[in-house]
Amino acid sequence: MIDQAAHFEDVPVAEPDEIARLRRRDSAALASVVARYQHRLYRYLRRLVREPAAADDLFQQTWLNVARQIGRYDSRRGFDTWLFAIAHNAAMDLLRRKTGESLEESGRALAAAEPDALSAAMASERTAILASEMAGLSAPYREVLTLRFEEGMKLEEIAEVTRAPLSTVKSRVGRALETLREQMTARYRKEDLL
Amino acid sequence: MTTHETIRQLLALSAAGLLDAADERRVRQHVHECSECATALDELAALSADLCRLPAPSAPPDLLARTEARVAADLAAQAGLRHSALLAVAAGLFAWMAALTTWGLYRFLTGGAGWLAWLVLTTVPAYMAAGAVAVMFASRRRLERSVL
Numbered sequence: 406m407i408d409q410a411a412h413f414e415d416v417p418v419a420e421p422d423e424i425a426r427l428r429r430r431d432s433a434a435l436a437s438v439v440a441r442y443q444h445r446l447y448r449y450l451r452r453l454v455r456e457p458a459a460a461d462d463l464f465q466q467t468w469l470n471v472a473r474q475i476g477r478y479d480s481r482r483g484f485d486t487w488l489f490a491i492a493h494n495a496a497m498d499l500l501r502r503k504t505g506e507s508l509e510e511s512g513r514a515l516a517a518a519e520p521d522a523l524s525a526a527m528a529s530e531r532t533a534i535l536a537s538e539m540a541g542l543s544a545p546y547r548e549v550l551t552l553r554f555e556e557g558m559k560l561e562e563i564a565e566v567t568r569a570p571l572s573t574v575k576s577r578v579g580r581a582l583e584t585l586r587e588q589m590t591a592r593y594r595k596e597d598l599l
Numbered sequence: 600m601t602t603h604e605t606i607r608q609l610l611a612l613s614a615a616g617l618l619d620a621a622d623e624r625r626v627r628q629h630v631h632e633c634s635e636c637a638t639a640l641d642e643l644a645a646l647s648a649d650l651c652r653l654p655a656p657s658a659p660p661d662l663l664a665r666t667e668a669r670v671a672a673d674l675a676a677q678a679g680l681r682h683s684a685l686l687a688v689a690a691g692l693f694a695w696m697a698a699l700t701t702w703g704l705y706r707f708l709t710g711g712a713g714w715l716a717w718l719v720l721t722t723v724p725a726y727m728a729a730g731a732v733a734v735m736f737a738s739r740r741r742l743e744r745s746v747l
Contacts, residue, residue, distance in 0.1 A: 430674060432667070432671060432674075435667065435670060436663075436667050439663060439666055439667060439670075440663055443658055443662070443663055444655060444658060447656065447658040447662065448655040448656055451656040457656070457659075460656075461658075461659060461662060464658070464662060464666060465662075465665065465666045465669050465670075468666050468669075468670050469669060469670055469673050472670045472673065472674055473673070473677070531649065532649065532652070532653065532654065535646075535649050535650070535653065536653055536654070539650070539653070550650060553615055553617070554615075554647060554650035554651045554653075555650070555651065555653065555655070560617055575612060575617065578611065578612060578615050578617060579608065579611040579612050579615075580611075582611040582614060582615060582643055582646060582647070583611050583643075585646060586611075586639075586642055586643055586646055589646065590642070
């Protein structure tokens with residue numbers, strides 16, 4: 406089971422003061438919040454749409470929408486989930502327009518000692534294979550995996566971002582992990598990494 | 600569905616840390632006795648840990664600056680639209696007040712006859728002039744922004 410506290414305690418989040426200044430259209434606050442979320446939001450968008458140029462454009466579009474809609478943000482909700490929901494909507498609009506991208510659902514290893522060079526190379530290759538297999542999953546699966554494992558979001562937060570029922574999110578996470586495990590096992594056997 | 604099949608479906612969620620305490624206990628009890636599920640859970644847990652450690656794609660170095668510039672331009676355009684709308688309302692009110700001031704003179708000269716013609720002849724051109732002024736100011740602001 407993943408250790409959520411250990412993995413996500415240093416995730417940068419917006420301060421209430423920054424949000425209040427953002428509402429007043431303070432450009433310094435905007436710059437600060439954009440910088441704070443830059444890596445997380447870009448990573449989410451890259452996982453979702455895969456292409457750097459599309460992720461770049463969606464990143465800018467997301468912040469445009471944030472600046473336009475900040476008056477409607479309810480501060481009782483988490484800013485993270487509100488921000489990612491805006492990014493999700495923009496990405497889904499793009500993916501719907503794109504041909505060949507399906508929006509349908511389809512298909513801690515702790516080292517006891519310092520890894521040697523061969524193990525390090527193999528671990529690096531495993532990471533590359535994992536990234537490649539993850540990119541091959543359908544968009545809804547990629548999305549729940551990045552929100553859960555890279556963003557550390559809870560079920561309720563993922564449901565809020567994706568506007569999907571909790572049961573759907575649970576099922577997506579389960580199927581995505583199982584699909585990934587099957588694909589990774591097949592790849593490891595093929596590449597003789599097991 | 601047997602206990603094994605039920606638990607099998609919960610393994611991925613257990614590895615993802617998304618089960619409630621009761622279901623997590625059921626999974627732990629089952630994998631203690633079932634080597635097949637224990638192996639699957641180990642693999643899923645390792646996969647979950649690897650997913651947490653995937654290297655993040657790096658954002659282009661100028662993305663931040665381009666985003667700030669685009670948002671600032673958009674906010675300025677919106678502020679310009681609001682300003683133009685306010686200007687149009689203010690100019691309209693001024694035109695209406697100016698038209699009203701001519702009513703006394705018109706009444707003195709004509710005795711108040713043909714008031715509808717007076718209304719059309721004063722109000723419509725005044726409002727058109729106010730609209731034109733608002734458009735001119737908005738264009739000027741846009742031009743100033745583009746030069747800056």
